[in-house]
Amino acid sequence: MAVFGARQGSGVLLTDRPRVLLRGEAGAGKTTLLxxxxxxxxxxxxxxxxxDDLAALNGLAPFxxxxxxxxARGVTFPGPAELSSAAGLVIDTAPEGWAGRVLESGRALLLVDGLDEVPPEEREQAHTWLAQLLSRYPESRCVTTVRPLAVGPDWLRSEGFEELRPLPMRTP
Structure with missing residues (x-):
C-alpha cells in the first residue's frame, strides 16, 4: 500500500493507477480529493x-x-444511465446512452465516495455492483474511498484496485 502527501502528491500516484482504493480516516481529505x-x-x-502529472486525466468525464x-435519497447502486445524475448536480439531462458511451470509450473517471457508508450487510452488494460495472467498462478509471476498517485489505484487489493511503493533513 502506498501513501501520499506533501512529498509525493496525488498526481504521481493516480496517473499510473487506473483503479485506486483510497483508504483514510475521517477528515483525511478523501472526499475533497474526489x-x-x-x-x-x-x-x-x-x-x-x-x-503532479495529472494532465492525463484532463477531459475525462467524471461521474x-x-x-x-x-x-439518504433511498437510491441503491446506480446503473450507467443514472451515473450522470448520482451526485445531484446535473444542470441538463444527458442524451440517452451518453454515460454508457463515455464508459465504453474509456473516457470516464468514476469517483465512488464512501464505501464505508454502505451498511456492513450490504457491502458485498456494493462490491458486486462496482465489480460488474468495471467488468462491463474495463477501460474506465476509478477512484473509490473508504475508511480504514470498513473493508478488508484485499477487498477490491481482484478488480485491479491498488490501495493508497493519504498522509494526515497538517496545518502550515
Missing amino acids: WWLAAHASARTLADDLA VVPLRTLR
Missing part, C-alpha cells in the same frame, strides 16, 4: 507542472457517486 479531481478533470485544468447521499 471533488477536486472531478472539477479539474472536466474543466481540463490539470496541468503537468501544477498537478461522482456519493454513496451516503444516494442512500
